[in-house]
Amino acid sequence: MNNLDSIFAFNRQFVCEHSYEPYRTTRYPDKRMVIVTCMDTRLTELLPKALNLRNGDAKMIKNAGGIVTQPFGNIARSVLIAIYELQADEVLIIGHRDCGMTGINPEHIVDSMLERGVSEHTVHTLRSSGIDLMRWLRGFNNLKESVENSVRIISNHPLLPAGVPVHGLIIDSETGELELVTDGYAALGNKPLMF
Ligand code: ZN
Numbered sequence: 218m219n220n221l222d223s224i225f226a227f228n229r230q231f232v233c234e235h236s237y238e239p240y241r242t243t244r245y246p247d248k249r250m251v252i253v254t255c256m257d258t259r260l261t262e263l264l265p266k267a268l269n270l271r272n273g274d275a276k277m278i279k280n281a282g283g284i285v286t287q288p289f290g291n292i293a294r295s296v297l298i299a300i301y302e303l304q305a306d307e308v309l310i311i312g313h314r315d316c317g318m319t320g321i322n323p324e325h326i327v328d329s330m331l332e333r334g335v336s337e338h339t340v341h342t343l344r345s346s347g348i349d350l351m352r353w354l355r356g357f358n359n360l361k362e363s364v365e366n367s368v369r370i371i372s373n374h375p376l377l378p379a380g381v382p383v384h385g386l387i388i389d390s391e392t393g394e395l396e397l398v399t400d401g402y403a404a405l406g407n408k409p410l411m412f
Contacts, residue, residue: 242273244303251276251299253292253367254311255283255318259390264311267393276305282318282356283311285367288374297376308371308383308401312364313390321356360387364398372404380405 218226231237254264256279265271276299278292285292299305327340327350343350357363364385372383382401388394 240272246273246275246299246303246305248274249305250274250307250309251278251296251303251305252309252311253278253280253283253285253296253371254309254388255279255313255316256281257313257316257390260313260388263390263393264388267388267395275309276303282316282363283313283367284318284357284363285310285370288370293371293374296371297374300378300381306381308381309386310364310367310371310383310399311386311388312360312367312398313388314360315390316356316360318356318363319360320358321354323351323354326354327351361398368399368401372401 248270252264252275254260254277265274265277276295278295278299280292285296287293296308300308331337331340340350364387368383368385371377377383382405383399384397384401385399387396387398389396
């Protein structure tokens with residue numbers, strides 16, 4: 218049985234037995250939070266458990282590294298939609314220890330692409346049309362700085378409404394222990410009011 222078959226076999230039983238009942242909720246986050254974090258497999262269940270989050274408590278946005286790379290990219294857009302359309306009024310950026318994006322080597326990734334059949338011509342064409350693959354595929358060297366940078370991009374976003382705290386945290390991938398990097402409440406207090 219392949220993965221898809223086993224997923225469907227399980228799913229039919231899941232629905233049939235009404236196993237979804239404990240997870241029923243609304244589209245609006247009960248704890249009014251939106252979280253940006255990493256797609257790391259160790260965090261799938263650990264992160265919600267370690268933060269006491271249940272189904273329906275928070276919007277969860279994931280990517281490789283839990284990084285916000287640009288103010289008008291996909292992640293920032295999702296954060297703003299969560300705030301304006303889905304009743305989130307607090308943002309948490311959560312990086313994690315031992316992240317696969319730490320010290321990632323973009324050149325190595327491109328080499329792997331070539332080995333797996335992507336042609337040199339394709340890579341060259343992308344580069345000559347202005348796509349900087351090295352920049353696009355880069356990770357980060359310093360986890361704390363990466364979290365701070367993502368917090369900065371969201372908290373300085375020109376479309377972020379006033380009064381929305383943006384916190385930066387680091388979670389341990391083994392124990393779930395949290396470390397505070399940026400206290401969004403304190404940062405709000407220090408922000409000059411705009412009139
Ligand atoms: Zn990670």
